[in-house]
Amino acid sequence: MTAASPAIRSETTVPARAEDDAQPTPIVIVGHVDHGKSTLLGRLLHDTDNLLAGKLEAARQSSEKRGLGIEWSFLLDSLQAERDQGVTIDATRLPFTLEGREFVIIDAPGHRQFLRNMITGAAGASAAVLVVDVAEGVRDQTRRHAMLLHLIGIRQVIVVLNKVDLLGFAREPIETAAASLSALLAKLEITPRAVIPVSARHGDMIATRSPHLAWFDGPTLTEALAALPRPHALDAGPLRLPVQDVYRQGERRYVVGRIESGRLAAGETVAIGIAGHRARITALAGWPTPPAQVAGAGQSIALELAPEVVVTRGDLVYHPSDAPLRARRLAARVFWLRQEPLRLGENFHLRLATAEYKVRVTAIERVVRIDDLSVEAGREVPPEGFADITLTAAEEVLFDPFRADGAGAGGRGVLVDAYQHIVGGAPILGVAGGRENVFPLDAAISHGARAAAKGYRGAVFWLTGLPGAGKSTLAREAERRLFADGIDAVVLDGDTLRSGLNADLGFSPREREENVRRTAEVARIMAEAGMVVLVALISPQAEMRAEARRINGVLFHEIYIAADASTCEARDPKGLYAKARAGTLLGFTGTDGSYEAPDQPDLRLDTENLAINEAAERLVAFVAEAIAPPSSGDADASGASRSAVEACP
Amino acid sequence: MATASPLQPKKAIPMAQELTDLDQLENQSIFILREAYHRLKPLAMLWSLGKDSNVCLWLARKAFLGRVPFPVVHVDTGKKFPEMYAFREDYTKAWGLDLIVGTCPPVEEIDPSLPPAARSAARKTAGLAALIERYRFAGVIAGIRRDEQATRAKERVFSPRGATHRWDVRNQPPEFWDQFATPIEDGAHVRVHPLLAWREVDIWRYIAREKIPVVDLYFAKGGKRYRSLGDQDITFPVDSEARTVEEIIAELYATREPERAGRAMDHEAEDAFERLRVAGYL
Numbered sequence: 001m002t003a004a005s006p007a008i009r010s011e012t013t014v015p016a017r018a019e020d021d022a023q024p025t026p027i028v029i030v031g032h033v034d035h036g037k038s039t040l041l042g043r044l045l046h047d048t049d050n051l052l053a054g055k056l057e058a059a060r061q062s063s064e065k066r067g068l069g070i071e072w073s074f075l076l077d078s079l080q081a082e083r084d085q086g087v088t089i090d091a092t093r094l095p096f097t098l099e100g101r102e103f104v105i106i107d108a109p110g111h112r113q114f115l116r117n118m119i120t121g122a123a124g125a126s127a128a129v130l131v132v133d134v135a136e137g138v139r140d141q142t143r144r145h146a147m148l149l150h151l152i153g154i155r156q157v158i159v160v161l162n163k164v165d166l167l168g169f170a171r172e173p174i175e176t177a178a179a180s181l182s183a184l185l186a187k188l189e190i191t192p193r194a195v196i197p198v199s200a201r202h203g204d205m206i207a208t209r210s211p212h213l214a215w216f217d218g219p220t221l222t223e224a225l226a227a228l229p230r231p232h233a234l235d236a237g238p239l240r241l242p243v244q245d246v247y248r249q250g251e252r253r254y255v256v257g258r259i260e261s262g263r264l265a266a267g268e269t270v271a272i273g274i275a276g277h278r279a280r281i282t283a284l285a286g287w288p289t290p291p292a293q294v295a296g297a298g299q300s301i302a303l304e305l306a307p308e309v310v311v312t313r314g315d316l317v318y319h320p321s322d323a324p325l326r327a328r329r330l331a332a333r334v335f336w337l338r339q340e341p342l343r344l345g346e347n348f349h350l351r352l353a354t355a356e357y358k359v360r361v362t363a364i365e366r367v368v369r370i371d372d373l374s375v376e377a378g379r380e381v382p383p384e385g386f387a388d389i390t391l392t393a394a395e396e397v398l399f400d401p402f403r404a405d406g407a408g409a410g411g412r413g414v415l416v417d418a419y420q421h422i423v424g425g426a427p428i429l430g431v432a433g434g435r436e437n438v439f440p441l442d443a444a445i446s447h448g449a450r451a452a453a454k455g456y457r458g459a460v461f462w463l464t465g466l467p468g469a470g471k472s473t474l475a476r477e478a479e480r481r482l483f484a485d486g487i488d489a490v491v492l493d494g495d496t497l498r499s500g501l502n503a504d505l506g507f508s509p510r511e512r513e514e515n516v517r518r519t520a521e522v523a524r525i526m527a528e529a530g531m532v533v534l535v536a537l538i539s540p541q542a543e544m545r546a547e548a549r550r551i552n553g554v555l556f557h558e559i560y561i562a563a564d565a566s567t568c569e570a571r572d573p574k575g576l577y578a579k580a581r582a583g584t585l586l587g588f589t590g591t592d593g594s595y596e597a598p599d600q601p602d603l604r605l606d607t608e609n610l611a612i613n614e615a616a617e618r619l620v621a622f623v624a625e626a627i628a629p630p631s632s633g634d635a636d637a638s639g640a641s642r643s644a645v646e647a648c649p
Numbered sequence: 650m651a652t653a654s655p656l657q658p659k660k661a662i663p664m665a666q667e668l669t670d671l672d673q674l675e676n677q678s679i680f681i682l683r684e685a686y687h688r689l690k691p692l693a694m695l696w697s698l699g700k701d702s703n704v705c706l707w708l709a710r711k712a713f714l715g716r717v718p719f720p721v722v723h724v725d726t727g728k729k730f731p732e733m734y735a736f737r738e739d740y741t742k743a744w745g746l747d748l749i750v751g752t753c754p755p756v757e758e759i760d761p762s763l764p765p766a767a768r769s770a771a772r773k774t775a776g777l778a779a780l781i782e783r784y785r786f787a788g789v790i791a792g793i794r795r796d797e798q799a800t801r802a803k804e805r806v807f808s809p810r811g812a813t814h815r816w817d818v819r820n821q822p823p824e825f826w827d828q829f830a831t832p833i834e835d836g837a838h839v840r841v842h843p844l845l846a847w848r849e850v851d852i853w854r855y856i857a858r859e860k861i862p863v864v865d866l867y868f869a870k871g872g873k874r875y876r877s878l879g880d881q882d883i884t885f886p887v888d889s890e891a892r893t894v895e896e897i898i899a900e901l902y903a904t905r906e907p908e909r910a911g912r913a914m915d916h917e918a919e920d921a922f923e924r925l926r927v928a929g930y931l
Contacts, residue, residue, distance in 0.1 A: 021669035021670055021671070022669075022670060023668065023669075023670045023673050024670065092795075092799070092802045092803060093795050093802055093846075094796075094802070095796060095848055102670070104846075116821075116822070116823035117821065117823070119823055119825050120805070120821075120823050120824045120825055122825075123825030123826055124825070152825070152826075244680070244683045244684065244687060245683055245686070245687050247713065247714065249714060249716070254714060256683055256712075257683075258676065258679075258680045285714060286711070286714070287710055287711055287714045287715040288710075288715070296668075298668050298672075298673060298676055299668070299672075299676050300675075300676045300677075300679035300680045300683070300712070302714060313687060337823055351828050353827075412826040414825070414826060414828040416828075416830075419832050419834075420830065420831045420832050421822065421830055421832055422822055422823050422824070422828060422830050425825065425826070
């Protein structure tokens with residue numbers, strides 16, 4: 001009872017000889033329950049001579065024990081419940097070889113209840129075989145699986161019309177079924193590589209042509225598999241290295257992660273995370289010997305950086321010239337896996353590579369109807385359903401849009417609940433609600449070119465503080481001094497803007513927000529055109545200023561002009577405090593206590609203790625450092641963003 | 650010789666090397682190990698002293714730049730081969746490992762309804778459970794592979810186990826785009842499987858490439874060798890003339906016999922191994 005009777009419950013297929021060390025091509029078999037996926041696979045493994053000793057005999061014995069003829073599916077359905085119920089519960093992966101080329105075949109369950117297992121199997125595949133019972137035609141899971149192939153980015157699809165023996169191999173009904181399948185896939189932007197009539201049970205058109213299907217001039221299944229393109233590395237894309245962790249060993253610090261796309265080399269300058277801090281890669285580290293000093297997509301690496309900028313898990317490392325998008329409101333196409341509906345207003349964590357963000361479902365735009373794949377308005381997404389939704393994050397998210405053609409690894413969002421259970425997939429398609437808060441991080445070519453030509457870079461210096469703190473006075477003084485130094489500086493102040501651009505706005509909270517938003521947008525346009533913009537605006541709420549920072553990204557510097565309310569009231573340059581005290585000015589920020597002082601401004605100027613001259617001098621020095629162009633292409637090309645950070649307390 | 654002109658393009662970055670299948674497996678395993686180390690604390694790695702767990706240890710040393718930053722656990726049935734114990738002593742020192750040896754209860758305390766070999770193997774499940782409880786491990790790394798055994802083919806990379814350590818095979822979490830479920834509940838832990846995608850022949854090709862030491866029992870003596878190592882009384886050698894790693898690789902490409910043919914508990918009944926695994930066996 002040992003080696004003499006190798007049973008089915010061991011490895012099933014013969015190892016392929018890796019002739020060229022190429023990576024195997026992973027293929028997933030999908031389709032409605034009972035349309036014959038496992039049977040097709042068992043037959044495929046048998047007909048291509050991939051089965052190990054004893055497998056077929058063991059499958060025959062297990063079949064007879066259950067009163068069945070040979071059940072090809074028993075070669076794969078290894079769990080007791082799977083055999084007893086005749087359904088695949090969980091995905092199986094089997095290595096498999098075809099004329100020297102290696103594949104991994106993933107047998108995915110077709111039952112709706114096991115959709116999470118189907119996705120687990122399918123997400124790792126680069127191609128799919130969609131199995132459809134030709135007599136039954138397209139069913140719910142056929143549509144659901146096709147939709148999922150679309151959503152997880154599998155575009156290489158082979159369609160198998162199974163059980164054609166039951167139609168007597170007749171041409172007309174087979175061609176009708178083929179046409180309706182192709183029409184369904186066309187809705188999902190999938191063009192099948194082949195539509196093949198097959199009898200899995202009898203082996204027609206699996207590995208050999210069938211005398212019953214002489215009229216069919218397409219490929220056999222094995223021919224179609226052999227013709228699949230090989231999976232390609234994403235070396236050519238932009239550099240994206242999500243940081244997994246930072247390890248310390250003695251004095252050394254290693255930033256580790258796996259390159260999702262692109263490549264990098266020692267000596268290069270990279271930008272890191274939402275703040276875009278710059279650092280130079282001093283070395284790629286490894287054990288037992290130092291690795292090559294260049295690495296590409298798919299490699300798990302360890303980097304040493306200089307200077308020692310703050311790096312944490314979830315930060316994205318990228319080249320400054322090829323930055324990802326950033327936004328708080330994200331458009332996502334969700335596939336929902338929890339057993340109860342997804343509802344508006346629910347909170348989740350959004351995982352994107354190694355980053356994790358708190359998000360809320362702020363809109364459910366369209367819900368897909370599974371019976372015909374049309375979309376309709378809806379207030380919730382049913383279990384195993386699909387929908388377009390808006391996710392709003394608590395902070396800005398760095399991301400690349402999801403590529404449905406599998407050409408990039410970006411935007412692969414996954415929703416987890418408070419217990420860290422995965423509840424759905426959320427490919428991030430882009431920024432929700434227009435482009436207002438999307439922009440390249442920095443170093444857009446025009447911006448860099450302008451900086452090179454002018455000798456400084458455009459930037460926004462946002463002066464916030466109580467009325468009478470000295471914002472406008474300091475901004476004008478700094479403008480004068482900068483201009484004298486040949487720097488194109490300009491002041492945008494609240495009163496000037498309200499007399500023109502923002503003349504339609506009052507002082508309600510909503511209108512104040514809009515006032516700030518417009519000002520921030522104008523400042524950005526001017527800064528991107530190479531100007532040094534000094535904004536003098538009370539902007540009392542932290543959230544307003546955060547919005548201004550979001551709009552301006554690394555161009556933005558927050559400067560707190562600090563003075564006591566009593567001092568400001570004593571100065572009262574515009575007589576507003578007096579009016580407020582007299583009751584003729586309502587909702588005045590100086591007296592209603594609504595001003596929120598910045599916690600961590602990039603620069604704080606205390607005008608109570610500094611003379612105007614002194615304060616202006618400090619402001620100008622800060623501006624000068626922030627707008628200094630990168631000295632060369634390397635190490636300290638940190639520019640505006642790093643100096644801003646260093647100025648923080 | 651021409652002088653460099655400022656208009657010449659900057660020197661292109663040299664191409665990264667095309668990844669081979671072994672490179673791809675190695676990089677993915679390192680990614681998994683680093684995810685486990687970040688998400689699951691405290692973490693431990695099981696070291697059965699076999700070829701797979703040696704590869705797993707080697708990958709951990711690569712992932713963490715030479716030093717394995719968590720304890721390595723040998724659940725000792727007391728019935729391993731003397732060569733395996735010697736190997737354990739030698740490499741614990743040589744690799745600077747933080748070794749924890751766990752013991753197993755006597756077979757009399759194990760479910761008598763299991764077939765004899767499976768019952769013997771189940772001692773290890775009980776020993777492992779006791780150890781996880783004692784150290785309150787949140788994560789346990791194990792070097793199992795999908796191609797070893799058909800129920801292992803259904804495993805997740807991160808396989809959550811409840812307080813009873815049972816594998817809920819009918820209700821496994823979704824796992825895609827390299828996002829792994831790490832549910833936190835009292836007394837639960839996650840089994841982490843960095844080698845799931847590797848095949849037996851890949852393990853040996855990697856051992857050859859990296860020159861990873863293995864116990865001598867794998868190499869043929871007198872026409873027999875061990876292809877898979879377990880307890881002495883329930884593991885049997887197979888016919889083989891393979892005396893080197895290279896010869897083993899050649900043999901694996903030629904054979905049609907399954908790897909665990911010499912492991913008695915796999916073959917006692919159709920569901921024997923599934924029952925073991927559901928109860929928490931590796």
